[in-house]
Amino acid sequence: MGKTLVEKIWDAHVVKSQEGFPDILYIDTHLIHEVTSPQAFDGLRKRGLPVLRPQQTVATADHNVPTLNQHLPIQEELSRYQVDMLTKNTSEFGIELYGLGHPYQGIVHVIGPELGITQPGKTMVCGDSHTSTHGAFGAIAFGIGTSQVEQVFATQCLLLQKPKTMKIEVNGELAKGVGAKDIILYIISKISAAGGTGYFVEYAGSAIRSLSMEGRMTICNMSIEMGARGGLIAPDQTTFDYIHGREFAPKGEEWDQALAYWKTLYSDKDVTFDAVLEFDAADIEPMITYGTNPGMGVGVTQNIPAMTTLPASEQPSFKKSLDYMGFQDNEPVLNKPVDYVFIGSCTNSRIEDLREVAAFVQGKQKAEGVEVWIVPGSKQVEAQAKEEGIDKVFQDAGFLLREPGCSACLGMNEDKIPAGKYCVSTSNRNFEGRQGPNARTMLVSPLTAAAAAVSGKVVDVRSMI
Structure with missing residues (x-):
């Protein structure tokens, strides 16, 4: 019996699995920002714990930052406090911070892909529901709560139940003026904001394959808006071309090894999903x-x-x-x-x-x-x-x-x-x-x-x- 893409990645990251208990899942990359991390850092302090693997944690300021005059002090008191706390916490615990003024600063789900941190086959988490964005690269990526942020800090693992799997196929050609955002808004309008609850969704079909990586990120980003745990797309040449040469992407021999593994990341033909939905791209118009x-x-x-x-x-x-x-x-x-x-x-x-x-x-x-x-x-x-x-x-x-x-x-x-x-x-x-x-x-x-x-x-x- 074959495996879905989700199952392949999940099973490769299970540290321990026992009947009747959640799996212990290893996390490759932990993304953090200023809103959901302060309490987690405080929890470590109270227990006298370090961040286990700070080199696998990436921080940026995004939610509370002003978008005008970023060179000046932040006006809103709470926003200023949270951004200042992120600077203090990352410095104390030895975590790389792309804060205001840094050339890599930006929205956490934008900088991960553009820096080559987001890669196929990874498990990635962040205290932010739209972490599902990174699934566009063929990764298991999902949002977590603050208590789970602390768990990853301390152990680089999470206790999790293996999710159900859903495949959503979109086939055919999109009309002029219709894009990735219209696809995902259309799907959610058809299955409702709760239609994906309990599932990890794999998007497939010719209309999905025709999208650029940026379009694929838009699709996976809004998986959470149908109630899904996350969404992902099997990597292909479009994925590999996007990653190649980016700042933190594998180089040289490491690239060759990574690429060989990434090419194995797809759902097997004889696999059974828990649910399958199909849509025709020709039915989609600009959505609102x-x-x-x-x-x-x-x-x-x-x-x-x-x-x-x-x-x-x-x-x-x-x-x-x-x-x-x-x-x-x-x-x-x-x-x-x-x-x-x-x-x-x-x-x-x-x-x-x-x-x-x-x-x-x-x-x-x-x-x-x-x-x-x-x-x-x-x-x-x-x-x-x-x-x-x-x-x-x-x-x-x-x-x-x-x-x-x-x-x-x-x-x-x-x-x-x-x-x-x-x-x-x-x-x-x-x-x-x-x-x-x-x-x-x-x-x-x-x-x-x-x-x-x-x-x-x-x-x-x-x-x-």
Whole structure:
């Protein structure tokens, strides 16, 4: 009997397995940031323990950092305290920190791949739910809680139940103007925000294979938004080409050895998944969310669902969500007004995203009354954007290119959307208050966000290409 990709990687990392007990799973790489690590470091201090393998831990500041004037002291007291504590803790415990001002600083799920730290066959964790991003490389990557952060610090292992496996296939060709973000929003809209609960998802099919590594990261990033433990894609030549030559990628003979192993990382043909879902790429159009969870999404040309089409048990929460958003059931999302456009987050802040937006807005102007924030995922992305003249394109269009950080993805720093305002966002969550108290969020792809920025309303980007 063959094995799934998840099973191959999992079984290779099990330190001990015993009937009726969780597995002891070895963790190759531990990523940390300023929000979920302080209590874990305090736990080590109280027990007089070191970080067992600090060389396998990578730290950066991202959630609480400002995205303007990063050379100045952080204004928000709590944000400043958390970033300062990360600096203190990493120094005390001997961990590499890519803090503010460092050329490698950025969103934790952006810097791992771009530095070559993220590699096929690894187990990777972080105190952040969107750690599933790294699964795009054929790795088992998932978010953990603060108590588990402490466990990894102390032992480089975790106690875990082996997850169920699900395969999601997307076959066929994507239409012009439809990208990776639309694929994952479409899948979540079809299976709901809880449809992947209990599973580790492997994405497959010709439409997935056709994506760049940056597109694949977008897909795996939002696996958590369907309730899954994580998501991954079997590595192939696209993966190997992306990793080759990066700062911390294997070199020389080590590269040859790594590559030989990476080429064995795929699900065997005779394997049985616990669940299998199939979708046709031709059915996917530019997507947008209308509610307060990522499963509440439709194609931009479609109407918000009618209340009467839902089970009676779901209608109260559905109405509550629409009331929060100021929408009505069975009405179109096209032409909804837009106040803010946010292009960034660990979902869509890579250089490919910025290039796509810049190519679309070249020679255009943002709509009057719309504020547009472009937040690169890392200092390297920011530098590359400036080197390619992308910053000038944004400036001419009236867009503001800020400095790297999580920014308006979450209301945890200075970049908040004002109450009652509508933000078309390339981030991953549209929960109530996610982008600021009473902010209203509509999740979209970078291309759809760019179209909204120049139109001042929700539009079908296909009509503008």
